[in-house]
Structure formats: structure tokens, C-alpha cells
Amino acid sequence: MAALKHIVGSVAVITIRNPPVNALSPQVQVSLMEVLKDVTLDPSVKAIVLCGENGKFSGGADIRTFSKTDPKTDIKRMSLDDVNSVAERSRKPVVAAVEGVALGGGLELALACHYRIAHVKARVGLTEVLLGLLPGAGGTQRLPRLIGVPAALDMITTGKIVPAPVAVKLGIVDSVTEGSAVEEAIHLAQKVVGQPLESRRICSKPIQCPPNVDSLLNDAKVKLKKQFRGAESHQVCVEAIRAAVQLPFAEGIVKERELFLSLFNSDQAKACQYAFFAERSVAKWTTPSGANWKSASPQTIRTAAVIGLGTMGQGIAVSLAKAQIQVIAVEQDEQQLEKGSKAVTAILERETLKKQQFELAHKSDSFGSVTFTLDFNALKNADLVIEAVYENMALKKEIFQRLSSICKPGAFLCTNTSGLDIDEIASVTDRPHLVIGTHFFSPAHLMKLLEVVRGYHSSSTIISTVMNLSKVLNKVGVVVDNCPLFVGNRLLLPYINQAVFLLEDGRTPEEVDQVLEEFGYAMGPFRMSDLAGLDIGWRSRMEFGLTGPKLLPGAPVRQREGKRYSPLPDILCEEGRFGQKSGKGWYQYETVGGRNAARDPWVHNFLHEYRRAHAIKQKNVSQGEILEWCLYPLINEGFKVLEDGIASGPEDIDVIYNNGYGWPRHKGGPMFYASMIGLPRVLVKLEEFYKNNPDIPSLKPSNLLKALVKQGSPPLKEWRSQLGYPNSRL
Ligand SMILES: CCCCCCC[C@H](O)CC(=O)SCCNC(=O)CCNC(=O)[C@H](O)C(C)(C)COP(=O)([O-])OP(=O)([O-])OC[C@H]1O[C@@H](n2cnc3c(N)ncnc32)[C@H](O)[C@@H]1OP(=O)([O-])[O-]
Ligand SMILES: NC(=O)c1ccc[n+]([C@@H]2O[C@H](COP(=O)([O-])OP(=O)(O)OC[C@H]3O[C@@H](n4cnc5c(N)ncnc54)[C@H](O)[C@@H]3O)[C@@H](O)[C@H]2O)c1
DSSP states (O other), X not given: OOEEEEEETTEEEEEEOOTTTTOBOHHHHXXXXXXXXXXXXXXXXXXXXXXXXXXXXXXXXXXXXXXXXXXXXXXXXXXXXXXXXXXXXOSSOEEEEEOSEEETHHHHHHHHSSEEEEETTOEEEOOGGGXXXXXXXXXXXXXXXXXXXXXXXXXXXXXOEEEHHHHHHHTSSSXXXXXXXXXXXXXXXXXXXXXXXXXXXXXXXXXXXOTTHHHHHHHHHHHHHHHTTTOHHHHHHHHHHHHHHHSOHHHHHHHHHHHHHHHHTOHHHXXXXXXXXXXXXXXXXXXXXXXXXXXXXXXOOSEEEEEOOSHHHHHHHHHHHHTTOEEEEEOSOHHHHHHHHHHHHHHHXXXXXXXXXXXXXXXXXXXXXXXXXXXXXXXXGOSEEEEOOOSOHHHHHHHHHHHHHHSOTTOEEEEOOSSSOHHHHHTTXXXXXXXXXXXXXXXXXXXXXXXXXXXXXXXXXXXXXXHHHHHHTTOEEEEEEOOTTTTHHHHHHHHHHHHHHHHHTTOOHHHHHHHHHHHTOSSOHHHHHHHHOHHHHHHHHHHTTSSGGGSOTTOOTTEETTXXXXXXXXXXXXTTOOBGGGTXXXXXXXXXXXXXXXXXXXXXXXXXXXXXXXXXXXXXXXXXHHHHHHHHHHHHHHXXXXXXXXXXXXXXXXXXXXXXXXOOGGGOOHHHHHHHHOHHHHHHHHHHHHHHOTTOGGGSOOHHHHHHHHTXXXXXXXXXXXTTSOOOOO
């Protein structure tokens, strides 16, 4: 039985049981229905409590079963909605005891109960939109009736998960308890036996609409369209809420079902669900030597240090402090220390205020303290150190040598380098096995991705410690191998180069960005480069002798070692155009550090003159070709990364892109996208591009891509078996 019953006095306690998260699989739904009907008819039962086994109410419908569900027959035959309806219509009071999580269908079930008691640490949300769906078991009809349209709109269209104290404030749950929610629910159930239930049935509540509800919904659609470019589910969620506003409850449920089915089998829903499981699968890391997440034992980090309080160091310090880790922040320069400490303190103060507004400032949740210092000796007590100084190998080596002598034995030494050799950095220490790359993304306190770069000597303990830390920091850690630029930036390089070549060939930054933004990227390549800072790549190219003083005399302007090269980004930097930080880059900004990109006539004029000076003929390129020209080399590099064993599977690359590079989640990630459009299509286009541009090696199709096409393009979950790594779990 997936739903167990036991009787306490006159209260029947029904426990949902489907480990690990008590997902509401079709079997659980059938079982719940049977038990509910049974206790409803049992005259000795006067009230009912619904809870989940092992302190978790329910993680919602069982996503694992979706790919095997035929929406035309299976959902119509039996659905969670019927279970909810039986619970809500029951003449005996039904109380939900929410512990752990009540998400998606789990919360929808709780909303169908007459009362909801939550444990103070529980979390609730209608997260379906993140899976490319909408709440399909009455959530879009009940939540607006319970908490009002604006608050429900926010929760349903963003998939926001709120902690129990916030849920009480919003009116989603009736009360919270620090003790057992089940005990409390039994107590309440006994108390309310015999009391009228009509006012407790959300389906009977009139919907409270603000006077401007139509414009509220329309504005939400415009905002969501911009925020989640090209994603359908957010838009359809708004339509389901509109149905709640306009229709009686029963008709609203029918409309909700119709809209749910329109999303259920869509490519976008498949992509989002793939992304969900991919994130879980990368947590189960394994290395070619056989070390893996199961066998290694992570160590708890209580005190961590950050070296360098610039852009990245500040965000990393905030991230650590928010996770209640004591932080020591070390700088070289007094002014920068003051600037950095002010920035870190300001962010943490804002976060504290946010918490207090929601009365969440429980003692145990307070932030870790941050100590700011110029004294490197303060590092001697740190369990783990993250270096975030300038991207310069000599400087990083000098720092790691110092760390060797200062840090306690066993302290983990991490570098936030964007792409330098981890082994070379580790080689100057007394503990290469305790050195690893922790590649955070900017802004580090907000971005979800942590690329964990394994050096040749990195031990399984340091890998598992840092992967565990990523979870503590509420980030997604992905283990990759050490190679220049690692995985994310290695794929980014050909993408950016291709975009710049388009400028040489006659396109503008605005045109290229528009195509990639319509595809779903939060920002096109030029707006993104301006945000990240054009000087970062410039300094790295100077270090590699591609430009600047180390460039060999006589090198052709538009070629390096026989390969096509565009000096355009270098020239911009030489002009002091570093992007947002200098108020100008590929675009112009209202101020230094401004965020609003505007067309810059200087750039257009400069591009025109550049093409004229180099006698470059303008090429006519369609929007579709711009997209393929930029994305296929990125995907191709993904295949090369797999071939080289730098990432252990396509899911790892996709998780990196979804969480660190603004790839639209509803397109699953670059490798998933390739599998959806078809590998033969990608191969044919790359072959054509390479034939016409033999001086761009990143267009040369990878051997793995060719091999997969030769085998008839097997589905993505089978690609790993081509690589000699353990099979994907997806
Ligand atoms: C069919 C038609 C139905 C029509 C009615 C519609 C109903 C409804 O509107 C639709 C839904 O509810 S849509 C659903 C809406 N619900 C959501 O969007 C919630 C999605 N889930 C989450 O957000 C997180 O997993 C939790 C916060 C629940 C736990 O986080 P944590 O503690 O960090 O743990 P973790 O590592 O994340 O997961 C542990 C294991 O559980 C697994 N698993 C988890 N949820 C699952 C599910 N629903 N299912 C299956 N499996 C699920 C997960 O894969 C992993 O498995 P592994 O084999 O060990 O790798
Ligand atoms: N900026 C990004 O988007 C980004 C993203 C990922 C990784 N990274 C990497 O993170 C690192 C830091 O980048 P950033 O953008 O924060 O640089 P930044 O220039 O903003 O900050 C570097 C800081 O390091 C300090 N510093 C320099 N030498 C030091 C020393 N000997 N001891 C103590 N502090 C010292 C500087 O005073 C400065 O405050 C680099 O390796 C970079 O490649 C940057």
C-alpha cells in the first residue's frame, strides 16, 4: 500500500509512502483514493489527518512516470484531481500535516484539505512551471482563492518555494509548529470534529480580485515573456489563473486540465524535466579512476577563507556567510579591503532585512561572521581557502606557496581561476591532493553553478567536500576535469568568436544579440560580454601572446597560426571600452557601471571603417544562420569535451550551461538541444561551415558527433556508453 492508515482515537492518520520524496505516482494516487474512501465511510472515524512518511509530506506528482504516461488515456482515467476532490468534499474534517516539503501536486493535495498545519522548517510551493508544466490538480484554481490573485500569480508563475513561516503570512497554511506537525494536526482534527466545513473548502470561496485584475494578468505575461524568453509554461500558467478569475470553480478546473494537457507532452516540458534529472545525476559524480560520490566522505567546513575581495571574492564571501560558515576575507590592499568589506556587509544587511521582514530570523539561521583583514596569518585556522585574486599564473602560484606554509595540515586549497591549469597551481604546494578548482560564476552569491575542477592529484575527499559545500551554498556543483578554460568557458570561446566574426562580415551587435535572445538566452553574446567585462578575455589573450606585447612581430592582423582571428575585441579594450564597468563596450551605458545597453554610433562607425580598411565584403546571413553559426560550434566543442573525457556525460555540460551561462532551461542545455534538433542536422551544417571556412578549426565536426550519427543518432542517454564511462542514470 502506498498510503497507510492508522487510527488514533477517532482520527484516521493516512501516511503517503513512496520514498524518497513520497511522490504521488499513479499507484500512490489509487491507494490514497481507496484509503480516503474507506475512512470516509468508516463510522468510527470522525476526522482525518494526511501526512507523508519520513517527515516529508510530498514532492508532488511522480515525474519519473511522466514519460510513460499517455495524457489522452491515463490522466483522464484517474488523476490527483479526483483524490483532491474526495478529500475536499469529505464531511469529516481533513487536516494536512505538512513536514519537509509539499511541492507541486503535494501542495495541491494539502490545499484540498480543510486545514493545514506545517512544521516550522517545512517548505511549500507550486513548482510545476519549472518542469515546463502548470499545477494540474487544482492548484491554479485553489491558490488564488486562498491567498489572492497577486500572491498566487507570483508563486505559480515563478515556481517559488516558500518556508513555512512565510506560508503562514501568505495564508497558505493555518499555523506552524516547532514540534510534530502530525501530533498537532491530530490535536486540531479532534478539536474541529462536528464543526461546519463549508467555509474551509477552498473550492467554495469566492475569488477576491483586485479591480485591475486584467491588466495585472496582462502585465505579468509581458514581464514573464521578457524574463523567461520563449518559455511557454509561464504564459500558460497566467491563462490558468485567468480561468480562476473568470470561471466558476468547476469550469476553472476543466480549463486548467485542458491547459495542463497542452503542455504535458511538449518539447519544452521534456527539456525542463530532463534538466531536473540531469541536475540530480551530476551530484552522483564519478572519476575515471573509480572514485565516486558514494565511496568518498565529505568533511564539514566551519571556517572558510577568501583571498581577494574583488568582484568574485565579495560574492563568494557572501555565499559562505549566508550558509552560516565563518569567513575570513583577506586582501592585499587597504583601500580594496575597505571597498570589499563595505560591499559584503551591505549585501548581508539587505539579506538580513529580507529575512526579518518575513520573520525568518531564527537563531539557527543567522549568517556566519565575516572577518576582514590584510593579515595572511589569519588563514591558519581556515578549514578551506578559496583564492580569488587576479587571473595571473605567477601571482596564483606565489599565493599557493604561501598558503602551504600558513594553512593547517589538511586544510583544503581552492582556486577560483576561470581557466588556468590547476595542476600547475597545485605543484607549488605541499599538498597537491588537497588542491582543486572551485569556479564560481558572477555574481557569485546569486549564480547557481559551481564548476568543480579536479586536478590530477585531487583526492576524492576534496572532491566530495567541495561538492557537499556546493549543496550547503545552495548551488549546483558539477565535477569536471582540468583543461584550459575547463568546460563552460571552453564551449563559450567558439560561440563568442563566431559572434565576433559575424560583426566582421557585416552584422551588428544588436542584430546578433537579438537572434540569441529570441532563442531564449537571457543576454546575447555582446551584452553578456559587456556585463562580464571585455578586459578579462583581453588579459588572457595577452597572456597567451595572441595580442599585446607578447604577440610575435609580423603576425597578420586577422590570423593567428594560420587560423582566423578577429582583433575587434582587443581594439575595443585598447580604446578603454571594457563594457559596463567603463560605461562603454559593444554598447554604450548611461554611466560607468550602468546596466542599460544602448546602441553606440561609435561602434557602428568603427565596424564600418574596420570592414572598409580590411576590404571585407558584407555577407547576407539570415537569422536562422546566425543562430546555427553561433550555437553549432559551441555544441561541437561539447562533443570534443566528451571525447577528451573532460566532462563525464552530456548532462554535466547541460547543467553547466543551464546554471552558469543563461542557456534557456526550456531548451534543456546545448547537448539536449542537439539531440532534439537531430545530430545529422548539426553535422551537416558544421561540415558545410567548415568547408567554407577551413581556417576556423572549431567548425571541424568532432569524431564523437560523426560516430553517433553513423550509429543512427542514438538518444542522449546512450551517449555515455560511447565514452567508456558508467552509463547515464537518466
Ligand atoms: C501524470 C499526470 C498528473 C496530473 C496531475 C498534476 C499534478 C501536479 O500538478 C504536477 C506535479 O506535481 S509535477 C512535480 C512537482 N514537484 C516538484 O517540482 C518537486 C521536485 N523535487 C524537488 O524540488 C526536490 O527533489 C525536493 C525538494 C523534493 C527534494 O530535494 P533534495 O532533498 O535535495 O533531494 P533531490 O536529490 O532533489 O531528490 C531526491 C530524489 O527524489 C527524486 N525526486 C524528487 N522529486 C521527485 C518527484 N516529484 N518525482 C519523482 N522523483 C522525484 C529525485 O530525482 C532524487 O532521486 P534519486 O534517484 O535519488 O536521484
Ligand atoms: N569576474 C568574473 O566574472 C569571474 C568569473 C569567474 C571566475 N573569475 C576569476 O576569479 C578571479 C578573480 O576575479 P575578479 O573578477 O574577482 O577580479 P578582481 O580584479 O575584481 O579582484 C581581484 C582582487 O584580488 C586582490 N588581490 C590581488 N592580489 C592579491 C594578493 N596577493 N593578496 C590578496 N588579494 C589580492 C585585488 O586587490 C582585488 O581586490 C580570477 O581568477 C578570475 O579569472 C572571474
